Amino acid sequence: MGKSSKCTIVLLFLPFVFFSQVKENENLYYNWFDQVVGQEHTGLYNGKQYVNLDVNRIYEGRHSFFLTDDVVTGSILYDNQVYYDVDMKYNLETDNLLIALKSGAVTSILELIRDKVDRFTIEDYSFIRIDGFEENNSVINGFHQVLLKNDTYSLLKRYQKIRRKKIGNVGDNKLYFEFVSKNTYVLFANGHYKRINSKGDVIKMYPTLKKAINQFYIKNRTLKKSNSDRFMQRLFETIIKQSSPLKAA
Structure with missing residues (x-):
């Protein structure tokens, strides 16, 4: 549902004075709207159900997510629509963004369509999506954190976690997985992306x-x-x- 539709509904139900106040702070306005109609009824409810196949198989807490394996609050520009205060997790193994949406007493974890996520923030970290820039016969794509940005260049960081198999301690023959970080810096200048290793x-x-x-x-x-x-x-x-x-x- 677009911004124009949201504005129409709000005007029908809210006094003009209150609407004027809310308009001064756009994120509060859209938070209110999503609470009224429910995020599951907005364009954010557009992805596939996520199933965690690694439950109870993560070795010593070395999970595949950014910062934490718990959901954290952030914002997303998804399919040209901004959503605020969204519960999310960023999977660094698959480079996919997961969101938790509540419908009544049920919480659904969805994996968003990557090509529709233009940018997102988690806490104080800001990410943008890069698609299909070639360098030395390899392609630079996926989500990158913005470390520095000005009129001349952008300094970016690409987060990744690599899966490794682990066998439990003595007396435990169960197969576990640990995820090891492999991060790279990328410079965008003069219309080109270059990795910095x-x-x-x-x-x-x-x-x-x-x-x-x-x-x-x-x-x-x-x-x-x-x-x-x-x-x-x-x-x-x-x-x-x-x-x-x-x-x-």
């Missing part, structure tokens, strides 16, 4: 800044180990400051 990749993009890049890595070794995201953010903030305009090779 090492310092050498950054230097190839900015060969004239080789000395400054090397010095930054030496001075910020501790930060790189403790908080790699902040390290990359500061690295590119420094590059931007020293290179105007930014040009990726």
Whole structure:
């Protein structure tokens, strides 16, 4: 159901003064609407039922989800419609977004259609969908966190978790699974996406800044180990400051 339909229904049931107040805060307005009609009656109820086949088989809590295997609150731009305060989980093995929708006393877990999810937020993390950009005969796609964004470039992070088999401890021959993180940084500049796997990749993009890049890595070794995201953010903030305009090779 589109925004115009929502506006019509609200005008029929709410005084003008209240409507004016709600309009000032769009997310509160649409939250109210979804509570009235129920999210299961909106366009968000458009996916396939999710069944967790790994129940009781996760080794030492090393699950496949982003942040936590519990649902967390976020927002989604889905099929050109924004939804706020949605209970969701992001599966890093399959790169799919799951949502929990309540219909009465029943809660359904749905796997959203990936191609309809343009962007979403989980807590303070913002993600966008990238489709079909080729680099070195491989394709860059899927959801990426936005670490930095300005008029010149976007610094992104691709999260992934890889499934591994584990056998239980002594006396337990049950097969378990653990999911190991494999994350990559991606730079979008001059209309191109480029993966960043090492310092050498950054230097190839900015060969004239080789000395400054090397010095930054030496001075910020501790930060790189403790908080790699902040390290990359500061690295590119420094590059931007020293290179105007930014040009990726």
